[in-house]
Amino acid sequence: MRHVDEYRDPARIKALIAEISETVSRPWTIMEVCGGQTHTIMKYGLKQILPKEITLLHGPGCPVCVTPPALIDQAIALCQQPNVTVCTFGDMLRVPGTESSLALAKARGGDVRIVYSPLDALALAQAEPKRVIVFFAIGFETTAPTTALTVYQAKQAGLNNFTLLVSHVRVPPALTALLNSSDAEMDAFLGAGHVCTVMGLEEYEPICAHYRIPIIVTGFEPADILEGVLMCVQQLETQRSNLENQYRRAVTWSGNQAARSMITNVFEISDQEWRGIGLIEQSGLRLRPEYAGHDASVRFANTLQDQPTAIASNECISGEVLRGRKKPAECPAFGTRCTPSRPLGAPMVSSEGACAAYHRYAAVPV
Amino acid sequence: MSWPQGPLDFPIACPLPLRDYPEIVMAHGAGGAMTLELIEKMILPVLTNDALAENHDGAVMDFRAKRLAFTTDSYVIHPLEFPGGNIGRLAVCGTVNDLAMCGARPQHLSLGLIIEEGLPTPTLWRIIQSIGQTCRAAQVQVVTGDTKVVDRGKGDGLFINMSGVGAVVSSRPISPKRIKVGDAVLLSGDIGRHGIAVLSAREGIGFETAVSTDCAPLHNIALALLEAGLDIHCMRDLTRGGLASALVELTMASGNGIDICEAAIPVSNGVRGACELLGLDPLYIANEGRFAIILPAAQASSALEILRRFPAAQQSCQIGEVVKRDGGLILETIVGSRRQLDLLSAEHLPRIC
Structure with a gap:
């Protein structure tokens, strides 16, 4: 299969491993930002075949994981309201809130539906005009444009029964928050390729310069990850700390302009709570005031203000x-x-x- | 065993007076004249045989075999019709295949229909025709049955429960307990077709694929292996949970480990493409016409030669071996690393970004 097999070619993978082994002279710790990259690393067992000098740390780039329990509690409360349907991606159903999950709430009669795209939720709003549809929008800059486009279309079409519960987050503030913490161990980052497909590279250069850390924006196939690691090691071994683009087949300097302007038209930057990490300034997106009619946190403010404070599990690290x-x-x-x-x-x-x-x-x- | 791929071999027109009943209504299950009409016009003529013609409460059958295999399964698939098949064909194949995996020749089936009020009558007609067609191809008979109708909203169009019996032809037991270290693990064809075909037919997914289900009766293939005198230790048809789940279950039941090689497992481009797009793993996608065979390594090439005579098993191949280890299924990846495969912990859902 073209565009896939060449990035999983065993000969290419062996050659990259050999080149990394020849280049590395001392231990380095590299953090892959995106959960999709973690998935590839584990699926292909890349840690087994990398030289022992390379330690891979897994970053915060799983949108489901960083969604705060308080927002899950809100989604649970909303799905139990009469004539309200909560739509979200399948992964969100089992994520524990404070006391329950959307899957449990669904089993107990809450109206929760799995969708594959926010546009499916919009179609549902059209088909069921008497119900208020709440799309629980999560994800990084990768999914934000489709959420933005959907609510934009809802507003244009006057579909007042379509609303968003927004938990969109941004990568760059999370990287700086990680780097600012006193026990930061990473020597380099593999940047999140799909996020940069939308956002481009320009936000990352100041981070490289300020923290003197290499960032290699990297793809998701095994050969992509290994090439990203090689580019990190080449920089680290020669004391460089530059922004480089491994994922050249998808990422350009300025990204996808149409998608970026759709995000800017609909959302504004806000402070955001990250599950397990805490508040990160400027790391979230919220709907602009002109979209208040489609903002579930505004529309259902009375219901949501009665929510008890979310408490995370003590044992979970x-x-x-x-x-x-x-x-x-x-x-x-x-x-x-x-x-x-x-x-x-x-x-x-x-x-x-x-x-x-x-x-x-x-x-x-x- | 070749599955008819050409035009349907049954009349398209539905024999119920559609003008009066374009949909099934509660009275079709009330046990009165309309139930009789449904059974006599739509079911009996299609599934006709001596036992059904008795019109009795149950079927009475002669059996010469000393050992019988008996299985039951419920079919609750959504949507009812999908590329290459429907719930009717699925029910017959699923039941037949469970018997085949026991080393039995499937003979008699029961058919329990639980119909939701409002099911379009032509849909039911197509499904019943498909049951008849699949039974004829598989040389099995529906000898007893039941029809119920439930209120709208209390079913998903149609549920089918089907049981089956068959005479065991294998003199040696076929069971996970007989799996031995050193045995070869064979696979009867490419994986993932059924799951992807059904997924593509679901509303809300929004992708089209040329993949159609692999749903097919496997007993002629399985019986050919047994009749050739091969010492089959175990067979398992790959259904929900796919190849990985089936083999994990075998490691748990046998207490041995299994090693398989990713590069050896056939996956069609259509299935691969859909899996890449939706973030699914073909190893965990459902099949309805594939099975794994575990037998002594020395007999692997003879078994493959027999398997490949059947069009539905032409891509048969050896994918791994049984190893001395306390359980566990391990995959050697295409890049040469090894990882453990486990049962899925929840529904296999497409990724989000």
Whole structure:
């Protein structure tokens, strides 16, 4: 299959591993930002074939994982309202809120529907004019443009029964927050290729310059990841700290202008709570005031203000996993009290979560 | 065993007076004249045989075999019709295949229909025709049945429960307990077709594919292996949960490990493309016409030669072996690393970004 097989070619992968081994002279720690990259690393067992000098840390780039429990509690409260339907991506259903999950709320009679695109939720709003449809919008800059386009279309069409519960987050402020923490261990980042397909590269150059850290914007196939690692090592071994683009077949300097302007038209930057990490300034997106009629947090303000404060599980160390401080297997609950069937924290739920990737793609002792 | 791919071999027109009943109504299940009409016009003529003609409460059958295999399964698929098949064909194949995996020749089936009020009568007609067609091709008979209608909103169009019995032809038991270290693991064809075909027919997914279901009866293939005198230790048809789940279950039941090689597992481009797009893993996608065979390694090439005589098993190949290890299914990836495959913990859902 073209555009896939060439990036999984065993000969190419071997050659990249050999080149990394020849280039590396001392230990380096590289954090991959995106959950999709974590998934590839685990699925293909790349840690087994990389030289021992390379340590990969898994970053906070799983949108399901960083959605705060308080927002999940809000979605649960909304789906139990008469004539309200909550639509969201399948992964969100099992993520635990404070006391329940959307899957449990659905089993108890809440109206929760899995959609594959926000446009499916918009179609539902059209088909069921007497119900208020709440699309629980999560994701990084990758999914924000489709959410923006959908609510833009709803406003144009006068579909007042279409609303958004927004939990969109931005990558660059999360990187700076990680770098500002005193125990930051990473020597380089593999940047999130799909986010940069939308946003371009320009936000990352100041981060490289200020923190003197290489960022290699990287794709998602095994050969992409290994080439990204090689580019990191080449910079680190020669004391460089530049922004480089490994994912040249998809990412340009200024990104997708139409998608970016759609985000800007609909959303404004806001402070955002990240599950397990805490408040990160300027790291979220919220609807602009002119979209207040489509903002579920405004429309249902009365319902949502009665929500009790969300409390996270004491045992779950997902915050430390999301910051790359701990590996999933270091959690005392990993694989025992916390499994994908009975998750304590979101990273065990999402297909992009580090804990789920470790659980699903358990490496075999060689 | 070749599956008819050409035009349907049954009349398209529905025999119920459609002008009066374009949809099934509650009275079709009330046990009165309309139930009788439904059974006599739509079911009996299609599934005709001596046992059904008795019109009795149950079927009475002669059996010479000493050992019988008996299975039951419920079919609740949505949508009812999908590329290459429908719930009727699925029910017959699924039941027949469960018997075949026991080393039995499937003979008699039961058919329990639970119809939701409002199901379009032509849809039911197509499904019943498909049951008849699949039974004829598989040389099995529906000998007893039941029809119920439930209120609208209390079913999903149509549920089918089907049981089946068949005479066991294998003199040696076929069971996970007989799986031995060193056995070869064979696969009867490419994987993932059924799951992708059904997914493409679901509303809200918005992708089109040329992939159609692999749904097919497997008993002639399985019986050919047994009749050739091969010492089949175990067979397992790959259904929900796909190849990976079936093999994980076998490791758990046998107490041995299985190693498989990713590069050896056939996956069609259509299935691969859909999986790439939706973020699914072909190893976990449902099949309805594929099975895994575990037998002594020395007999693997003979088995493959027999398998490849059947069009539905032409892509048969060896994908792995049974190894000495306390359980566990391990995949050697295309890049040479090894990882463990486990049961899915929830629904296999497309990724979000």
